[in-house]
Amino acid sequence: MTTILVADDDANIRELVCLFLRNDGFEIAEAVDGKEALAIYASRQIDLVILDIMMPIMDGWALCKELRKANLDLPLLMLTARGETWEKVKGFELGTDDYLTKPFDPLEMLARVKALLKRYKVGSTQMIRFGSVTLDRQSYKVLLGEDSLTLPLKEFELLYKLAGTPGQVYTREQLIEQIWGIDYAGDDRTIDVHIKRLRERFAATPDFRIETVRGLGYRFEVNE
Known part of the structure; x- marks a missing residue:
């Protein structure tokens, strides 16, 4: 089963994202900050990461950078409450694959997740x-x-x-x-x-x- 790591300190956002992902058949791991997300990533097989920018201890920028250093072939989808162009550019420069601004449509989030998994050939081709x-x-x-x-x-x-x-x-x-x-x-x-x-x-x-x-x-x- 494809496993997605959701890293966001907002419990309501995590609950919403995880609900839609689980209903679509994905296995989920949750983290409340970047440090916890890195520990989870090191401890089990993770196929895609959805990460928020504004998190305590280790923010999304640092998490994105560390994940990309660890694995060039890991799909990354960045979430943020902001939508400024410079933030999107910085995210892409650090290695994120896609970007979604809060509030977002969960169905659009699902579509982006599936597109990333297909691009990286994650799923039935594992x-x-x-x-x-x-x-x-x-x-x-x-x-x-x-x-x-x-x-x-x-x-x-x-x-x-x-x-x-x-x-x-x-x-x-x-x-x-x-x-x-x-x-x-x-x-x-x-x-x-x-x-x-x-x-x-x-x-x-x-x-x-x-x-x-x-x-x-x-x-x-x-x-x-």
């Missing part, structure tokens, strides 16, 4: 393919040729995260924060256990391997 293997994030299933395999949720999310950036090294701490969340109280050796299970499940699959990078963490490699 698949990673390599060799005979396909990871389908919509169904959380792995296709091995014509065979389908359903993994436990955390195993799938771990594999999807690693496979999304072949060759990139992730530390155990990064994987814990991005998949289990920054509030996870368990041992980071949880990652080792899940990696071991993934290796055992796909031992007979020649298309990829998960390598241990001594002293650092893990990386995903596609076999040529």
